[in-house]
Amino acid sequence: MSIKVRTVERKGRTFLEQLYLVEVIKGMTVTLGHFFRNLLDNSRLYVRHYPEVKPEITARWRGRHRLTRHEDGSVKCVACFMCQTNCPSNCIMIEAGERFDGKSEKMPTRFDIDLLECIYCGYCVEACPMDAIRMDTGIYSVTSYSRESMVLGLEDLLETPGAFAEEEYKKGGG
């Protein structure tokens, strides 16, 4: 198979274009058009008035993490450390302990996610064999006044509910 060669016509070689001024004025006409369009009626701006108007989050959006529970309320996580192993930014810190509720032998006694280190890649969700960690809280704005409070503990992660219905989340590829 021969390599397909396509000669692209080089733009900007005519006299008028070389003169530059004509093209400058053309460009400036375009921007001026936008300026007056927005000046005369600023409801036509292409922006969202963010803190008041929130974006719609889809189920596939990777927001802040949460840990899920079984239907009887017990923690799904079995502290297998797969998320920690898979985490490219090393932001998950787990300590495991014995578990006696019959669901498994092992459960986390400490499950910390350092949100300052997290890059929200979602690898932890993909690695989880128990569907115990999800990023479906719909929380996309994570802010705080101190470094310490950016480390989420087991309780914080369990408390946050998911923002989507189960079917919607599953449909989203979760």
Place this chain on the structure above:
Amino acid sequence: MAELVKLFVNGQEVEVESGKNLIDALRVVGIEIPHFCYHPALGADGNCRMCLVGIEDGRPPLVPACKTPVQEGMKVLLDAEHIKKIQRDVLEFELINHPVDCPVCDQAGECALQDYYMNYSLDDSRMQVAQVTKGKRMDFGCGVVHDQERCVLCGRCVRFTRQITKTGELGIVNRTDAARVSIFPGKPLNNRYALNIVDICPVGAMTSSDFRFRQRVWFLKKDPGICHGCSKGCAIYIDHHREKYKDDVIYRYRARTNLNVNGYFICDDGRLSYAGENENRQTSALADGAVIGFDEGIELVRERLDRARKPLMLISPDCSLEQMWAVQRIATLYGAELSGYSDNYIIDGDGDEYLINDDKAANRRGLELLEIDFSRAQFLTGLQHTDLLVNFNNDLFFGGVDEELKSLLDKTQSIAVCSHQLQVYESASIVLPTASYSEYGGTIINEDNVLQRFEKALFKNEDPKDVLEITRLLGGAINDAPHAWPGIKQSVACLADIDPQAIPAEGIKLQNSEDTNVGA
């Protein structure tokens, strides 16, 4: 060196040692034959059928590799279709009732079954019926926790208790898929080597209650080291890990194979002695109980040593050869008497014929070779006449408080260079923290005259200075461990030919010549 024989593996010629079976011989040249039940220390049992290979010389199509000694010109077949099929079939058979516990199983990551499944099988389960459930989390005693479901019935543990410890607490009961490893009712494991079962179990059926769920094994850095628990000097792996925002800590010791010293196993006391490296450590310099900077502490010690008329230095028998040499030099420098007194390290009747010794000092042979006096008489005389005792990490109360020494120590002004917070150092006016044996490198000689080298394994956030470094800061001329060797070689005849960089992993057996063996 044993005789070499040539044989063919998958048509390729390899040269291996004779007198071994196929598994051991081929492992040396980097060819792995999967197996569960065979262990070099326990011999071939041939029950797992995982190591079946083909030999093209008219034998039956499949023979177990563990039972087949190598022969000249042998043609071994490992990658033929029927071999692969039998491996897949054996794995499928083992996995019929094996629970998918990998996420919660401590063995995951160093599990033979897991590795072989990934390497040789990767088949989906065809089982339609429910799996057989058996006992989980069964306490077998001695810190061994058994999971019957995960067991592949290779019988290594059973053979271990029968052949090695000769206690025979374990047995396999019942037949077919009801078969399980069990203890006799009311008779749990009761021997001082029981935790080796955890090491030799190829799957996660045997777990250690001490290490259970503490860390996943793939996070652990596995550095070779030497156990300093007794004068045997068993080879170990130091498995340590630095968790995020935390310090480098040791999670467990495992036996490292060294046929010169300990063979394949270590004792439970030594295995659990890792905890001592993590806990109760002296981390800051103290002057009269108040925390001071390390450099400040060094200055104070120098001052006191300069002023002392008749200093006495006491060195720990756990120190490495290089440290002993460095302390010996610095004792000469300050005109101090040097003692290696350590009778308390000997606990009579604790040892056995296998791996445990009465003498808990790791490097007493070093003291002897360097001609450091460790007699009680010399130490007591020295202690009575000295005005300053410098104790280099010697726990004088190791086997219990010695009242006579204690009253003398309380009367003497003393400086302690110590790695742990212990009662013996309480009377010291200045305390300097120092590294323990996992935090420095050096050489030690065990009671059987085997010279072994070990490297620094742990790198703490605030790395403690080892004894040798402290002698340098006190004015000694020896910068690091290699610098000590020219002097050691000159003064110790039997070490004259040793190249410290070239000590093999299994150590060097020193010639026990009469003229060097003065202290003995």
Place this chain on the structure above:
Amino acid sequence: MSALDILLVILRIAFGAFVPLSFVAVLVWMERRGAAFFQDRAGPNRCNVLGFRAGGLIQNAADGIKLAFKEDIVPGHVKHKFYFILAPMLVFITALLCFAVIPFADVLILGDKHYIMQAIPMDIGILWFLAVVGFGVYGIILAGWSSHNKYGVLGGLRAAAQVISYEIPMGLALVSLLAVYGTVNLTEMAQFQGRLLFGFIPMWGFVLQPLGVIIFIVAAFAETNRTPFDLAEGESEIVAGYHVEYSSMKFALFFMGEYVAMFVSSALIVTLYFGSYQIPWFTTETLVTYARPVVIAIMIGLPVIGYFFAEWMKRNNRSHYYRENDPRQKETAVYVALLWSLVAILEVVLLVYLVFAHGGVADRILVALLQIGTFLFKTFLMCFVYVWVRWTLPRFRYDQLQKIGWEKLLPLALLNIFITSAIIVSFG
């Protein structure tokens, strides 16, 4: 010197000093909102005092307060602290001084006295501008050098090379202009532009010098270090160039210096090429003669403009999402009320003028005010062009910049001189 003389001296100097400063605020605001509208964004619209945002002007106050209260750092590695501190002052002061020679109204005749409406009435005019504006680049070079920072030095060097390259075409463009006007005095130039060509075209500079105006504007952009010639602070290559080590008010001086320079060079462009304070077809004398009709026209025009402005505010100054008791509509109501009161006050003032004070001195002052307004309006439009260009054109590459300066503008400027001289010599 009479009291009137002293008052006018004070007034003119105050005008020359404070108008550029007040325009800094307006220009920063125009730059930000303008940039936003060019890019279909909203721009700063949150900062408020009691809910009043003044269309985003409050943001300027916030920024000013922030800059004033920031820690004023002189980095430890700076060896020549004196030059380091001198640099931003130099930039700012030279920019401000340039404005001193620019006339903002025609010579004011009060009784038998003539007052030249410049902050510093000088004959050298344009030469002062060239001298002082060239001095401004010393501030940038000094800042780059004394920062002891590679980015700073690179920025300073770029600025130096650029200003040298572009001062030549700028000067040459002026040469032909001077030949046309026959003077260097800016007031005289402004008066010259009040005439008509062929009886109906205002004789503004750009009509007489179509090539010169392009060269001069391009060179003026380069002189002020504005996009597309802002290589001295090219963020992508040299972080912030010469002011990378500056913080707090020292940075603010650089920042304000840039906008003052932009204002001054707009004022100069207007003065030289766009008729200065001249209202087309209405010379000073015409205006003085027909003062009353002009005032009546203004009195009619004011409410009309006010009405459209109020309608525009009502349409745009509201929340574009659902909000209960929209506070922005209340804000607009206040603005509209203020606007109408301003219009009412102006109407009353003009009415008072019409009834009691017209004729003589009052006419002269009125015309002067009208001309000042015209001048500022033209300058404002020119500043808008600066903003407009900045948010349209990408930055030049450095070799392109030098090529345009030396290979395009310089020959063109020379050509312009030949053509201009030829025309002047042949047609006189």
